[in-house]
Amino acid sequence: MQIDLRSDTVTQPTPEMWAAIRSADLGDDVLGDDPTVIALEELSAQLTGHEAALFVPSGTMGNQIALGVHCRPGDAAIFESDSHMVWYEGGAPAALSGVMTKTLPGIRGAMDPEAVRAAITKRTYHTPATTLLCLENTHNRSGGAVLDAATMGEFRQIADAAGIPVHLDGARIFNAAVGLGVPVSSLTSQVTTVNFCLSKGLGAPVGSVLCGPAAFIEEARYLRKRFGGGMRQSGMLAAAGIYALNHHVERLADDHLCAQKTGEALQGLPGICVDLDEIVTNFVMVHTDRPATDWIAPLEAEGVRALPFGSHRIRLVFHLDIPADAPGQIAEAFQRAGVGLSSGSPA
Ligand SMILES: Cc1ncc(COP(=O)(O)O)c(C=O)c1O
Known part of the structure; x- marks a missing residue:
């Protein structure tokens, strides 16, 4: 999915x-x-x-x-x-x-x-x-x-x-x-x-x-x-x-938690950087070493769709269709996409 x-x-x-x-x-x-x-x-x-x-x-x-x-x-x-x-x-x-x-x-x-x-x-x-x-x-x-x-x-x-x-x-x-x-x-x-x-x-x-x-x-x-x-x-x-x-108002807290957990799961992965203090609602901003646009197709191939938001920034937005166990899957997708990018082979 x-x-x-x-x-x-x-x-x-x-x-x-x-x-x-x-x-x-x-x-x-x-x-x-x-x-x-x-x-x-x-x-x-x-x-x-x-x-x-x-x-x-x-x-x-x-x-x-x-x-x-x-x-x-x-x-x-x-x-x-x-x-x-x-x-x-x-x-x-x-x-x-x-x-x-x-x-x-x-x-x-x-x-x-x-x-x-x-x-x-x-x-x-x-x-x-x-x-x-x-x-x-x-x-x-x-x-x-x-x-x-x-x-x-x-x-x-x-x-x-x-x-x-x-x-x-x-x-x-x-x-x-x-x-x-x-x-x-x-x-x-x-x-x-x-x-x-x-x-x-x-x-x-x-x-x-x-x-x-x-x-x-x-x-x-x-x-x-x-x-x-x-x-x-x-x-x-x-x-x-x-x-x-x-x-659907109170449940927005679930999206905020999912964003926070995703930020934590992304910590330390090569090629990206996430400032946990920036995550206060349902957005995670992922700062990228390479141009953000390079990441989008490899991420999609790994099952994660996201938008570039500036030259070296990807925006992740959480909502009610994102399952609670998504943070681990998202981190895996970033990891695999990052490996593909650094080796130069299509991810
Ligand atoms: C802060 C903000 N204001 C206004 C809008 C506009 O909403 P709509 O897409 O319904 O025109 C958006 C949409 O993303 C938004 O993020």
């Missing part, structure tokens, strides 16, 4: 999730009467401590709708320089909302609060209005790194003092909450708006939920339609999301 560590988006619905999908009550969500979508939105708002919520097809759409509602064309928004919204959303801030991205370096996803304060410009004859601060938790390019509630609260205070909102790309905010051992609302209530993904560690096939104040969500619903994200009998997808929120 292949161990697919390319992303936590690759999961298949469990039989119980399929049963929830099959038995969902459906309506037409664009007309506002799909009861299962309404139930998912209410549950999401309640869990995150926000007034209202909106079911959207993807994390990218949720983030970009938020940007479009918070900002006007020509405004600036602040992002950590390795953030998903800057790197992997197809230039959407500029293309869809005319928003200028101001990026600040971070350490494991956390920007320097003083640098954030200094980067918030008022609209003058010369400078754009900075109208949004964006955070990402967990932080994808930083290997699933976590921002705790105190750090998030500090950013909120800076934004409040400047009179601007904070949007959280919380694609994996439930991993952050489980990793920290806190209720998700202690993190999500720190921000003005949050988007979280159902289709990552939570194991649903499709969808994200954007949460925030009721007036914001009303405007977001309008933008969702404009972006082509209005869906009809989407209750069948929402049912999977409800099932995931009710049954």
Whole structure:
């Protein structure tokens, strides 16, 4: 059996999730009467401590709708320089909302609060209005790194003092909450708006939920339609999301443990290096001596699928389709692939 560590988006619905999908009550969500979508939105708002919520097809759409509602064309928004919204959303801030991205370096996803304060410009004859601060938790390019509630609260205070909102790309905010051992609302209530993904560690096939104040969500619903994200009998997808929120949150700890054990099993293998301190949620970043791309085919031949993530880094992402005994198999695959690479023969 292949161990697919390319992303936590690759999961298949469990039989119980399929049963929830099959038995969902459906309506037409664009007309506002799909009861299962309404139930998912209410549950999401309640869990995150926000007034209202909106079911959207993807994390990218949720983030970009938020940007479009918070900002006007020509405004600036602040992002950590390795953030998903800057790197992997197809230039959407500029293309869809005319928003200028101001990026600040971070350490494991956390920007320097003083640098954030200094980067918030008022609209003058010369400078754009900075109208949004964006955070990402967990932080994808930083290997699933976590921002705790105190750090998030500090950013909120800076934004409040400047009179601007904070949007959280919380694609994996439930991993952050489980990793920290806190209720998700202690993190999500720190921000003005949050988007979280159902289709990552939570194991649903499709969808994200954007949460925030009721007036914001009303405007977001309008933008969702404009972006082509209005869906009809989407209750069948929402049912999977409800099932995931009710049954797949606590088990994220299993994925974190599997990541940790894999990191330990990989220690000392030739050609690679793993920093155990970097493993705090469901990612393992494997630093490679040779170019990361050299490893991918040999690893796949040994039954492990993974993605290169930078020139000398491979990302392993753990999720509910990875069995608990995978760490040993993954380490063996790295060992055999490494032997093939060093001997120059195909692994
Ligand atoms: C941190 C982060 N934000 C947003 C997204 C976008 O989600 P989607 O693939 O559903 O558009 C991802 C997807 O990997 C992500 O890792």
